[in-house]
Amino acid sequence: MNRQLQKFLESTDFIRAVKVAIAAATPVILFSYLDLFSIGFTIALGALFTFISDIPGNLRHRINGMLASNLIATGSTVIVSLATVNHWIFYPVLILLVFFLSMIAVYGHRATLVSFSGLLAMSLSFAHSYTGWDLLEHAGLMIAGGLFYLCISMTFHYIRPYRYAELQMAECILLTARYLKLRGKLWDAHANRDKITEKLLTLQIELNDIHEKLRETLIRNRTKSGSSNQNRRLLIAHIELEEILELAMATSFDYEKLHQAFGKYSYVLNAYQHLAYNLAALLNQLGQSVEKGKKYTSEHRPYKELESFKKAIDRYEAEAGLSSSGTSEEVLMLINMFNYVEKQVEKIKVVEYTFTPAVKPKELKRGDRELEKLLTLHHYSPITLTQNLSFSSTIFRHSLRLTLTVLAGFLIGNILTIQNTYWILLTIVVIMRPGYGLTKQRSYHRTIGTLAGGAIAFGIISIVHNTTILGILAMTCMVLGFSFTQRNYPIAATFITLYVIFVYGMLSPDIQDVILFRITDTLIGTVLAFSANHFLWPSWEFLSLPTFLEDSIKATRDYIREISVFYNKKGEVPLSYPLARKHAFIETGNLMASFQRMTQEPKSRQKQLRQFYTLVVLNHALLSSAASLGAFIQSRKTTKASEAFNAITNAIIKNLDNAAALLTEGQKIPVDTETRKMLNLRFTELKAIREKEIRASNGVHDDTFKLKMEESQLVIQHLIGLTNLSENIEKAVREIQKNR
Template sequence: MDLKLQKFLESTDFIRAVKVTVAAATPVILFSYLNLFSIGFTVALGALFTFSSDIPGNLRHRVNGMLASNLIATGSTVVISLATINPWIFYPVLISLVFFLSMIAVYGQRATLVSFSGLLAMSLSFSHSYTGWALLQHAGLMISGGLFYLCISMIFYYIRPYRYAELRMAECIVLTSKYLKLRGTLWDIRADRNKITEELLSLQIELNETHEKLRETLIKNRTKGGSSNQNRRLLIAHIELVEILELAMATSFDHNKLHHTFQEHPYVLNAYKHLAYNLAALLNELGQSIENRKKYTGKHRPFQDLEAFRKAIDRYEKQTHTSGRPTADEVLVLINMFNYVEKQAEKIKVVEYTFTHALHTQEPKHKDKELEKLLTPVHYNPITITQNLSFSSTIFRHSLRLTLTVLAGFLIGNILPIQNTYWILLTIVVIMRPGYGLTKQRSVHRTIGTLAGGIIAFGIISVVHNSTVLGILAMTCMVLGFSFIQRNYSIGATFITLYVIFVYGMLTPDIQDVILFRIADTLIGTALAFTANHFLWPSWEFLSLPTFLENSIKATRDYIREISVFYNRKGEVPLPYRIARKHAFIEIGNLMASFQRMTQEPKSRQKQLGQYYALVVLNHTLLTSAASMGSFIQSRKTTKASEAFNAITGAIINNLENAMELLKEEKQNIPVDKETKEMLKLRFTELKEIRKKEILESGGTQNENFRLKMEEGQLIIEHLIGLTNLSENIVKAVKDIRERQ
């Protein structure tokens, strides 16, 4: 079987599509044989509404999400059906229901999908009105359909309980491999480093999302249901991959300077690049083997490459020593490179070993609670909604916007000679998102998909009139539509349109009219959604970007503070350090995602785009520099932290706090503390004098203690200088943005 086809058939999207198709098609087929098509169709609707919130994650959260979707979708149908009886209460009920369902999204991604199920059910409830016993029967059948889908989903889960986690792990390994390879590409003297930096930032967003999904799945499975061998295997690999990413971020070299320094000895850098590329290739092969469920046979030997790099360093040191050149700093740079790549190779081999050997150790039970603290908490407190009832909340503005747009779509559908008003509402609900960029993107893709699906369906319906063939085509398109809806919205919308039209083709002879009305309704709904997002309290990204920037600076500040605490206390890496690191990585990803959304908005709304991009890059560089110092301190037995070190890190933290104050409306200017700047100069001088004294007291560069102290002294000073300059530049950049406002 072709690897791409196998990958598609093994994907989570395809499995989810198969589940919903089985759950929706089975009742329709069974009840159709009993001449009870309407009953089967209602059960299928219940399954479809429940499917929306069935996203991977912790099992308890999945089940609760599906049950909530089922009940809210059924409740929305009942409420709308009852409200249509009295026109005086209908519009207040419609407005209140749409607003309430939209506000549920404040509780996170799964809640957003539960909200979506309710909005879909509300839209489809206008296709047929029910009263009395018929309404109760309809609601009961919808609940039955939801429970049927829940059973199907659980059957799939227990057949392969760890397959989702394995696929996410494979994705994480492959993404990490790409990240390492991009870092390796920076060593090419002709590389476009600005473009590579943008790609690294985008890739980090994906890695952050994947890490968060893995945390929820693996840690919750461990703490709630015990730790199986496979779950432990995946959890160990995940922890190592986080460390690998930190190491990769932590190590930043001045590539131009290194190329110039070692231009007469290119074999040194070539040995390093060869090793770096092979480590990335090893991870990629491992990820592919997990994804394709094939036995992994490693082709690369990183420790042999590591030994070759060490020999290249020895060769360089001997050659330059013979020529009489001073090489202490240059050799220390190479030793630093060696230490980094050695640590990276060790961690990558741990990941490789985890999937190629049996595990015999069991982690202590007391660590379960510590691991659980690494999860991002989700609180379902009712007060969360009331706290978001203001125009400062993106969800609140979106809820108002969606409510008014649905109301407008309903009125237009009743005024114009529209066959199915609910198609307009469905289009609005599916397309509208809180952000302008995503709504615009989905509007274009939805229009393209509907037009393409309509044209293709028209051609097929004109030739095929057999209901059985149309039914098979409908189920096929349903599977493909739901498989592609997350991967490629245009293709997904095309297949969903085909599926809907084929179903109507089995039920009505006037299928050409159905196609035309569906296209017209989609265009009306798309136009309404796009217009509303542009003019009704739009969530322009330049308004929220400062908040994301402040959160990122705050998270990086906390990370630097934890690094300082760890350097003073020594010992094992504490949990607060790991939590601070996680938050720093997540917030820089959120910042970059916000900036990317800003680039999708109209040019008139891309205010100070260049200045904000400079700040994004500065903050990313600050984080990588902090991670570099943290990684160095973790991997070495360091000396006692001096007062100078603590004073300088305190000044760096103070700079970041000043930047955060500048981003707030109430603080327009932060005075420059000249005394602090003078104190920092003295502290840097103090650190340099300590290092100079060590050089003078040492018996020579061959002394191991000397080399370790030299390495620590040089690198700590370089990190502190870099962090200080970056923090000061961030303050200047924020000031520049505030002055331009």
């Protein structure tokens, strides 16, 4: 409990909530004492709108995002206030403003928050209209509030400049530990592997997101501000953690076959599983240490566990009566497992050393320019906006949907003479999302939170009438509400409702009516938002899932191509390799996220759900198999790539090209029976080369011979796995296309 509390108090969400609470409360309290509450409240609004886009990331992007939020929120308020003067121009201005603010989201996540800030300001501007000098004063105070929040945010940043990166790193290490532990559970004889695979896919989405955040923060900090010792340590740890993830995916075997082969020698698999759990525990301890900001002292001895696994392999060879030549398939399989986990131990120790102050961090192999290529570029060109002005764009459809819903909410509020029409608009803006599933979830959570908050507030207001106590409660609820927005939306909605009602309780005597209006307006806004997402150009996931699948197949294909190029050229791993790996991981995560959204939609819209899930799992297995081959050739001094190897790799790439082309509307690819025949000949050729080398050895099995035999056997196994998976993916895509 103490650890969870400490984690919460040091979390980015809580720190952000504290910053906005300070920025909002300070002017309100100060100007209230001067009997100028309205000035303090306006400054607090400016701080709130600026806070919304203050998400972690590169410092320059953070500052630009906050300034953009401040200016767009202020501009939206001014535009609405000017438009209300003339009813003839009001509705066209409202429609264009909401549509434009919504379309800003095409520029990425930070831009989406800037858009949200503008939409919130637009909604709240209906609470009070300003004209003339009052409007200029109001706009100036909002800008001042935004700049005040910016100063507070920068103060927090410079007090602990690397704390966000450390917390993200800690989370990354902890998630990687969970990933390794789940991988370890796959080795249980009676494990529910389908369920574990589903959890691994979900976890990979989180890991992709956190790796992207770390790249953005650490690489940009290095290239823009120079390389500090702490930034270098964190960047090295991040690079190693990406490779640990690749190695974890590489340890993907035929578990049924393994348990059959080693059924009488279960101690071998148990030793491997125990080692995997030990590595997960080591990373978990390290992650907690980084999270708490405490000195790390390792309690685990992975090299000792590695030695135990090696002894288990030797014992198996002795008891099974196998030769130690390494030519038997079972021994080669065990040696392969040992090599992977040995490499993983080495990389985990590097991560461990980076958080040991006494150890000097190693220098990065790649320069700043190369590292920058690993970043995801954001294009803010007007062309990006114009390219999305069509119904094929999810953001365009969402913008139209939101515009019409806001207009409907405004008209309903005026027709029914609702006291606070802007609450309906706020509810619509907060709830509506491009996807049906998230809007449905938010609608439900918002309703529950508002009802719970209203009920609790009613009970407290009935007893407590002291404005000081209500003020303290309002501030507490504000901090907790913003802290839980990303973690638990129903709880966040409950605390935000409490905060709003307590503020009104300090200002208005008829608070019971306020609670009733708040609940009524929220319900109206929720019904409108949910209905609009269901009936107005809905973005059903089954329509976009094939695109995500195509992108994932292409990214994995490019990764396999890079592995093949490296196997042929040898030498240092080129930058194109980690770039291809990064894209393959990200696109596989995007595919799984799209599938998860599909499962939240109505049953009637979950078309070919089982077939798509099969493809999601097959694509993940393909990525794991590719990572396995890539990790193998990186960790060994390999022989020259044969023509047969290249022919088989090209056939695998061709299968994936066919699958991607089949997903592109209108393309028909005939079934290629000749390729399969050619592959069989090539596999026969590879096996013949191996047998020839065995005969040529004349029974002399030295270390060089063993390494050659391991390489040929394992490469053949990887190629067989990749070939079967690529063929199954093409076959599954054909089935989907046939039934569409």
